[in-house]
Every structure is written in C-alpha cells, then in structure tokens.
Amino acid sequence: MTRPQPHVTHEVTNQAPPREGVDEYADFPALRRAVHAFGGAWGDDRLHDVGRLVGSAGFQADAERANRFTPELRTFDRWGRRVDEVDYDPAYHRVLGAAVAHGAHTSAWAEPRPGANVVRAAVFSLFAQVEPGHACPVSMSHAAVPSLAHAPSVAEVWVPRLLGRExxxxxxxxxxxxxxxRGALFGMAMTEKQGGSDVRAGTTLARPAAGDGDGSATEPGAPHLLTGHKWFCSAPMSDAFLVLARATRRAPSGEERPDDDVSCFLVPRVLDDGTRNVFRIQRLKDKLGNRSNASGEIELDGTVGYLVGEPGLGVRTIIEMVARTREDCVHGTAAGMRQGVAEALWHARHRTAFGARLVDQPAMTAVLADLALESEAATLTSLRLAAAFDAATARDDDGAQARAFSRLATAVAKYWVCKRGPAHAYEAMECLGGNGYTEAFPLARRYREQPVMAIWEGSGNVIALDVLRALARDPESFEAFDAEVSRATGASAILDRHVVRTRRLVAGVSRDPGAAPAQARRLVEALALALQASLMVRFAPEGSADAFVAARLGEDRGLGYGVLPSGTDLRAILAAHAG
Structure with a gap:
C-alpha cells in the first residue's frame, strides 16, 4: 500500500525564541545607571521584582490580550437602566492591578524620600514598556495629588484613596x-469639541449646589452641579475626575452669569451614599493606538462636582496635574524606545542572514546602536526630570532652582522625546522585517502607541508655545536650564558650540516676541538636544556620549538612524542595552 511521504516543510529554524522569562531591569544597564545616578539605588530590589514580573511570559500574554480584546461600552443594563460602564478583558485588570500594587501610580507621594520620584518613574516605565495603555490612569492618579492640595477638604478624603495599593x-x-x-484611580476631562487644547473656550457650566448667596460656593470643596459635554475623557471607569467648567454666579439682579474663566472640579463617579453620579458615556473613541485603554466622550447633566482651587483659576489649578502627566509622557515614550531596542536586539542576536548573525552585519549593527543611543538619551532625560521633582520639594535655593528647571525642561523634553518616539518605533520594527509588521510581535502595537504621547497633554505646537511663554514669563527657568546644561561645559567642543548657538536663539526670540512662534520648534529642538547631549556626556559611557553628540550635533550628522561617525565602537554601545 502506498503511504504518504510528506516533506518536512514546517520545521522552524533561524527564528528568535520568545523573549520571555527576563528581568527587564537587569537587562537594561543604561536604566540601572540612570537610576543610580539620580538617587534611586535604594530601589534596586523593587525594580528587579518589577523587571521580572513584566518580563514574564504571563505578563506579556496579558499585555497582548488586553490590546486584542479591547474595551466595550455598556450604556444600559438589560432592563433599560442607564449604567455607563466600560467592560475590559480580565487581562487588563491584571496588568493595572499589578502596576498599582507595585506603586507605579503614587508611591512617590506615599513614601517620600530622596529618589522617590526616580524609583517611581522607573517602575512606571518598566510596566509601560510592555503594556502602555494602562499607564494612562496610572499617570493621572499620580498627577492628581498636587492639584488636590488646592482643596484641603477634598484632599483629606481622596488622597488616602489614591495612595492605596488595592x-x-x-x-x-x-x-x-x-x-x-479602598483604592482609587483618577482621570481628567478638560477638552471640548469646539476648543480642543484651548481649554478656556469650554462651555461646560457649574452651578452652585447650595450657598450661592453667602459666598460659600466660592470656597474650595464647595459642591456644584455641572452640565456640559467633554470631547475626550480618558479612562472613564476611574473613580474620580478633575474637570474644567465655568462656574456661574447669581448677580444682584437675579441673573445667572458664568465666570470669565474656568474653574477646576472633582467629579466622583460614585457619591458618598453609594448612588452613581450622572456621568453619561456617549461613546468610546476608536483610536489608532492605546487600544487597551478606553477613552470616552461624556455628557454631564446636573453632575455633582466639588470645587478644587479658587474660582476662575481652574487652568492654574490643573496645570500641576498636566505637568506631571507630561513628565509621564516622556517616561512612557522612553519606555517604548526601550521596548523597540530590546525586541530589535533580541531578534538580531538570534537571526542569521548572508552567513552571519544580523547583529554582526555592519549596516544592522549601526542601526541598532543608533536606536540604542536615542533610547539611552531619552531614558536619562526622563529620569533627570524625575530627579528634579524630587529636589523641588526642598524649601531652599536648590529646591527653587529645581522647580525652575522642571518648569522649562518638562515642556522641552515632552516636545522632543515624544516627537522622536514614532520614527524610533518604525525603525525598530523594520529591524524585525516582515515579522515586525505583524500583530504577532509587539512592535506593530508599539508603532501605533508612540504618537499618543506626542499628541496628548499638548501636541507639538502647544508645547513649543508653552516653552516660549516660560522663557518670557519666567526667566529663572532658562537660567536653571542653562546651569544644568553648563555642567558639561568643556567635555565636548561640539556640544559647547551648540550651547552657544542655543543661547543666541533664546536671546533672539526674547528680542522679537512677534517672530518667536515661527521659530519655536527650532528653539525647542536646540534646547532639547543641548540637554540630552549634556546628560549623555555626564552619565553615559564615553564612547556612547561621543557618538551621540557627533551624530546629533556634529557637522556630518545625518537624518536617519544608522548614520554614525566612522570609527564608532558599535558593540560597546550595544553592551549598555542588554545584560
């Protein structure tokens, strides 16, 4: 009897094994060096625990599943009652629960000490490296704490909930x-369809719930009833939200008039008596990336909210939250760059082509090394921001300088690092070839994810104009920034020349404010590269620092990745990016 004689066509060879069972903290020496450089060495044990967790096969499977089975809106229950709930895959809850348990949200507030923000930033980044969508409510919860301080009665209730790990x-x-x-997470709702980033154009109204005649409605913590439509509300299943609305006051004539500017309110989803607040989720946004995290469009209709800060100073109140979430955009982008480098290096070390491992092919080695340099510069920048927030708590001259530095550096870094994220993700994805373009590998997901952090919390022009405002209104911020960059003076002639040119740009926009907006992006790019290059010179290995400065600021610099100076020790650079 003739039997089938199949050829063996599905024997798998020359493919990388799964990248799992790794300690992501131990596997990233550049991150460890940065943590130690900025005062976070005491957190090593915690960071190794997190590194092993997020590098495990189970966590990676949950990250993939949370993005494959995306949130679904359930507007009504089966009997027609309005419920406005979002259903997530259990994998998302496991990821978010692990991040909260390890303090990725508010550990720096719960356990204040030198380096607390650095360690918290590293924990946040390790989680965001593998599953970035959950990082949105984690970040907003961290960022809400300083804004709540503007309403002590509100903070007394809500801050302990935010600090919880359950x-x-x-x-x-x-x-x-x-x-x-026992534990709470926060969201925010600022933008409206007609205004977008111009949050002062909002039309949501907040009427005093009581006490309009005796002045108590203007006191922080006073209850109001909000009515309006918010175009973007991220993580709508959070426990409370900071919302901007225009408070109304009754004039002596009896006419109700809205304030000229917006105020900030805390809106809980569940009220103290257990009843649900009015919080109608009209739809979920169908986003390019950030798929595991729900973003909704919401309607407020007589919704209870509590005044946070002074009436009419809502932007000033919530800007502290925005500053922290912008910082986390930098952390998240740097984490995404690390994922790109890690996955590309793993593939290149296990894949052969044309008779040699990919990592040993000179053209590929140059691309990998350049991607690694970008990742290291972003990581140093992000943790330097965290260190500034640590130092800013001091009530002395050093604290004042740290606060001034962070005001400018956070905006500069948010613009530049987040702008670099999408192109970096694409180049890393290309290193995997066709595999990288498929959803079976994580870099396609990362490519969709990176633009989120460049667009949210202020897109490029908004951030660049914020930098101009900081330079004009707060000259101390540039003095502190320049002092930071100047710590590397004399270490690199190329960098020194760039710093001189950057100072001229700053002086130029100061002399001609009318022409400054057209030069804003050029200026912010120059500031960002000055900061990154100075940090690389001070904290990176000498060969890596020299290559970064030459490739980004030198006369023969190129535009694409893989264009590094001749003679660069590519292998030494890559050694800092895998344990």
Missing amino acids: YDGRLAPFGEGEDRK
Whole structure:
C-alpha cells in the first residue's frame, strides 16, 4: 500500500525564541545607571521584582490580550437602566492591578524620600514598556495629588484613596466593608469639541449646589452641579475626575452669569451614599493606538462636582496635574524606545542572514546602536526630570532652582522625546522585517502607541508655545536650564558650540516676541538636544556620549538612524542595552 511521504516543510529554524522569562531591569544597564545616578539605588530590589514580573511570559500574554480584546461600552443594563460602564478583558485588570500594587501610580507621594520620584518613574516605565495603555490612569492618579492640595477638604478624603495599593475595577462606594473600595484611580476631562487644547473656550457650566448667596460656593470643596459635554475623557471607569467648567454666579439682579474663566472640579463617579453620579458615556473613541485603554466622550447633566482651587483659576489649578502627566509622557515614550531596542536586539542576536548573525552585519549593527543611543538619551532625560521633582520639594535655593528647571525642561523634553518616539518605533520594527509588521510581535502595537504621547497633554505646537511663554514669563527657568546644561561645559567642543548657538536663539526670540512662534520648534529642538547631549556626556559611557553628540550635533550628522561617525565602537554601545 502506498503511504504518504510528506516533506518536512514546517520545521522552524533561524527564528528568535520568545523573549520571555527576563528581568527587564537587569537587562537594561543604561536604566540601572540612570537610576543610580539620580538617587534611586535604594530601589534596586523593587525594580528587579518589577523587571521580572513584566518580563514574564504571563505578563506579556496579558499585555497582548488586553490590546486584542479591547474595551466595550455598556450604556444600559438589560432592563433599560442607564449604567455607563466600560467592560475590559480580565487581562487588563491584571496588568493595572499589578502596576498599582507595585506603586507605579503614587508611591512617590506615599513614601517620600530622596529618589522617590526616580524609583517611581522607573517602575512606571518598566510596566509601560510592555503594556502602555494602562499607564494612562496610572499617570493621572499620580498627577492628581498636587492639584488636590488646592482643596484641603477634598484632599483629606481622596488622597488616602489614591495612595492605596488595592486595585478594584468596580464602580463602588468607598469604605471598610467587604463590598467597599479602598483604592482609587483618577482621570481628567478638560477638552471640548469646539476648543480642543484651548481649554478656556469650554462651555461646560457649574452651578452652585447650595450657598450661592453667602459666598460659600466660592470656597474650595464647595459642591456644584455641572452640565456640559467633554470631547475626550480618558479612562472613564476611574473613580474620580478633575474637570474644567465655568462656574456661574447669581448677580444682584437675579441673573445667572458664568465666570470669565474656568474653574477646576472633582467629579466622583460614585457619591458618598453609594448612588452613581450622572456621568453619561456617549461613546468610546476608536483610536489608532492605546487600544487597551478606553477613552470616552461624556455628557454631564446636573453632575455633582466639588470645587478644587479658587474660582476662575481652574487652568492654574490643573496645570500641576498636566505637568506631571507630561513628565509621564516622556517616561512612557522612553519606555517604548526601550521596548523597540530590546525586541530589535533580541531578534538580531538570534537571526542569521548572508552567513552571519544580523547583529554582526555592519549596516544592522549601526542601526541598532543608533536606536540604542536615542533610547539611552531619552531614558536619562526622563529620569533627570524625575530627579528634579524630587529636589523641588526642598524649601531652599536648590529646591527653587529645581522647580525652575522642571518648569522649562518638562515642556522641552515632552516636545522632543515624544516627537522622536514614532520614527524610533518604525525603525525598530523594520529591524524585525516582515515579522515586525505583524500583530504577532509587539512592535506593530508599539508603532501605533508612540504618537499618543506626542499628541496628548499638548501636541507639538502647544508645547513649543508653552516653552516660549516660560522663557518670557519666567526667566529663572532658562537660567536653571542653562546651569544644568553648563555642567558639561568643556567635555565636548561640539556640544559647547551648540550651547552657544542655543543661547543666541533664546536671546533672539526674547528680542522679537512677534517672530518667536515661527521659530519655536527650532528653539525647542536646540534646547532639547543641548540637554540630552549634556546628560549623555555626564552619565553615559564615553564612547556612547561621543557618538551621540557627533551624530546629533556634529557637522556630518545625518537624518536617519544608522548614520554614525566612522570609527564608532558599535558593540560597546550595544553592551549598555542588554545584560
């Protein structure tokens, strides 16, 4: 009897094994050096624990599943009652619960000490490296704490909830019973369809719930009833939100008039008596990336909110939250760059082509090394921002300088690092060839993810104009920034010349404010490269620093990745990016 004689066509060879079972912190020497350089060495044990968790096969599977089975809006229950809930895959809850348990959200506030923000930033980055969508509510929860300080009665209730490490995804009241929640997460809702980034154009109104005649409605913590439509509300299943609205006051004539400017309010999803606030999720946004995290369009209709800060100073109140979320955009982008380098290096070390491993092919080695340099510069920048927030708590001259530095450096870094993210993700994806373009590998997801952090919390022009405002209104911020960059003076002639040119640009926009907006992007790019190059010179290995400065600021610099100076020790650069 004739039997089948199949050829062996599906024997898998020359493919990389799964990149799992790794300690992502141990596997990234450049991150460890940065953590130690900026005062976070005491967090090594915690960071190794997180590194092993996010590098495990189980966590990676949850990250993939949370993005494959995306959130779904459930507007009504089966009997027609309005519920406005978002259903997530259980994998998303496991990822978010792990991040909260390890303090990725508010550990720097809960356990203040030197280096606390650096360690918290590294924890946040390790989680965001593998699953970035959950980082949105984590970041907003971290960022809400300083804004709440503007309403002590509100902070007394909500800050302890934010500092908790028990994640509970239900919409439920807080308390001590078994069915009660103990830990909270925050979101925010600022933009409206007609205004976008111009949040002062918002039309949402907030009417005093009581006490309009005796002045108590203007006191922080005063209850109001909000009515309006918010175009973007991220993580709408959060427990509370900071919302901008225009407070109304009753004139002596009896006419109700809205304030000229917006105020900030805390809007809980569940009220103290256990009833649900009015919080109608009209739809979920169908986003390019950030798929595991729901972003909604919401309607407020007599919705209870509590005044945070002074009336009419809502932007000033919430800007502290925005500054922290912008910082986390830098952390998140740097984390994405690290994922790109890690996956590309892993593939190149296990794949052969034309008789040699890909990592040993000179053209590929140059691309990998250049991607690694960009990742290291972004990592140093992000942790330097975190260190500035640590130092800013001091009530002395050093604290004042740290606060001034962070005001300018956060905007500069948010613009530049986040702008570099999408192109970096594409180049890393290309290193995997066709595999990289498929959803079976994580870099296609990362490529879609990186633009989020460049667009959210202020897109490029918004951030560049913020830099101009900081330079005009707060000259101390540039003095502090320049002092930071000047710490590398004399170490690189190329960098020194760039710093001189950058100072001339700053002086030029100061002399001619009318022409400054057209030069804003050029100026911010120059500031960012000065900061990154100075950090590389001070904290990176000498060969890596020299290559970065020459490739980004030298006369023969190129435009694409893989264009490094002749003679660069490519292998030494890559040694800093895998344990």
